[in-house]
Amino acid sequence: MTATNRVERFAVCAPGFEPVVAAELAALGITGKVEAGGVSWMGVDREFYAANLHLRSAGRVLTRIARFRARSFMEMERHVRKINWTPYIEPGATVDLRVSSRKSRLYHEGAIAERFARFISEEVGGVATTLRGREAEEEDGGEDAGSGSGEGDSGAGRGSATDSAGQLFVIRFSRDECTVSVDGSGDLLHRRGYRQAIAKAPLRETLAAGILLAAGWDGSTPLLDPLCGSGTFPIEGALIARHIAPGIANHDFAPRPNAFSRWPTFQPELWERLVREAQAEVRERAPHSIAGSDRDTGAITAAHANATRAGVEGDISFDVRALSAARPTDNSTPGLIVANPPYGVRIGDTRPLRNLYASFGSLVRDHFPGWTVAMIVANDGLERFLELPLEELLRTGNGGIPVRVLRSPEVA
Ligand SMILES: C[S@@+](CC[C@H](N)C(=O)[O-])C[C@H]1O[C@@H](n2cnc3c(N)ncnc32)[C@H](O)[C@@H]1O
Known part of the structure; x- marks a missing residue:
């Protein structure tokens, strides 16, 4: 070979x-x-x-x-x-x-x-x-x-x-x-290395990044996750916006170890050149605001620590805040509001979640005109309480639960 x-x-x-x-x-x-x-x-x-x-x-x-x-x-x-x-x-x-x-x-x-x-x-x-x-x-x-x-x-x-x-x-x-x-990868690629602190039901990094990309978000508009937990969406968003390759998602932009670097046929010069090129692509700052909020103080502490390890803490504003109090942090242009709300199938009683979905919908309609919504929902029928026009982007699984990723066109 x-x-x-x-x-x-x-x-x-x-x-x-x-x-x-x-x-x-x-x-x-x-x-x-x-x-x-x-x-x-x-x-x-x-x-x-x-x-x-x-x-x-x-x-x-x-x-x-x-x-x-x-x-x-x-x-x-x-x-x-x-x-x-x-x-x-x-x-x-x-x-x-x-x-x-x-x-x-x-x-x-x-x-x-x-x-x-x-x-x-x-x-x-x-x-x-x-x-x-x-x-x-x-x-x-x-x-x-x-x-x-x-x-x-x-x-x-x-x-x-x-x-x-x-x-x-x-x-x-x-x-x-x-x-x-x-x-060739060794550890699964979702293990970027930055997420050591986790809150409830964290999303895989590969899933979060994949959803942002599937929703067509490329970092050139603002991003907000008002149910951000340990911050996976904002952190993956900041990596996309700053052109930081996931293989160097840490403070020093050092490459994560790969299995192929132990192969007898490994070519260190080729790999080092690719890493240097990836490091040279990194932008100083995300061009637009990236924000995450959650009502859980522990989750926001975890999100901060994770963003720091990923080297993107300066690009994201994290706040302890109830969903109903979330507002655009950047009024220059509409962006993407993305969320992974809790699933009804996990907790059985869906009543509290109906309220959560309803308040998500009215929040978007009242305060985020022109923004696009992307959301992960389980097959629990709760999305109708959002009262937002939604199309299905893809179907996948999260933690063993079948889920769908929905996106709204820009909210009028
Ligand atoms: C499924 S978790 C999100 C996990 C996150 N995507 C991650 O990767 O860590 C849902 C989050 O919604 C938050 N949450 C639930 N109801 C809320 C509300 N009314 N206001 C703000 N946050 C809320 C919870 O604290 C939890 O962190």
Whole structure:
């Protein structure tokens, strides 16, 4: 494998965000093909590194290393024997295998993993191998993996304390077709590193960024989240507005560690050049006001701490404030009001939430003329209490709950 080899890459995302990832790739000059649960393209290492550094809405970026059909272990072994593992693992490295099998003759995930492990050990030598099955996929947030690619994180769950410690390979059987991929990201990409303080029901960073992008917000107008919790929307907004790549979302704009930097084929000069270019793109300040408010003091303290770690505290004003008291912080031009309100399905009784939705709607109508609204709602029918014209942007999952992302046109 050389730097100029075009091989198949796959950016994994939560269901519903495939077109957003495709648009992000297009902005990097990459034409991708939308698949269930992600976007694939034939790309060189530079594009693979750039995708890991710049994609805001993807959870992982993989390189697909083999694809074959197998209906027996003998057939599978014939193909696995041909795979060259050495570009991705140093002798003695720890390897994690994640196997999933759906609608396939070979369905025993443990038995598949065991055979792969044997071949990897034989070829690379002395590799300690951890077998990981579907449980690991679910821990990584794969609640919705059934509707996704099965090749990694759905991006929709809570995340896991057990992210791959070793080099992760994803082996997926679907209708007897096997796809073998190597993960280039390491820790899931939503772990930008800035969010250590969390409030209630925090939103994944990849989801928040994906929603802002899906709503067409690019940082050139104001942004307000009046139910901001630990500040994920305003922080991701500030990163977008200042052109800070998510892979350098910290005070020093230092790159987050990636799995591919441990590959024997890693090209440090190429990676360092891409990081320097990303650092040079950073704008001094967000051009418009970005604000977050919440009635919970603890949430606002957490939001401040997170924004500081992300290096964007100077771009966001955070306030402890009830929803009804929220006002535009920038009157120069209308912007986007975005929110992830609590879901009725979680708390059972929806009465208090009806009031919350109704007051959200009247707040927007009374005080935010010309602004656009983007909101995450569960399938609890509460959006009718907003009394706002809304269209569905996408459907996805959040923490195991099916949700829809709605957007209003500009409010008259
Ligand atoms: C689902 S959480 C938002 C999580 C946030 N997106 C994050 O990533 O951390 C909903 C938030 O709405 C806030 N909230 C609920 N009712 C409110 C009200 N009437 N006024 C202001 N904040 C409210 C809660 O304190 C909570 O932080």
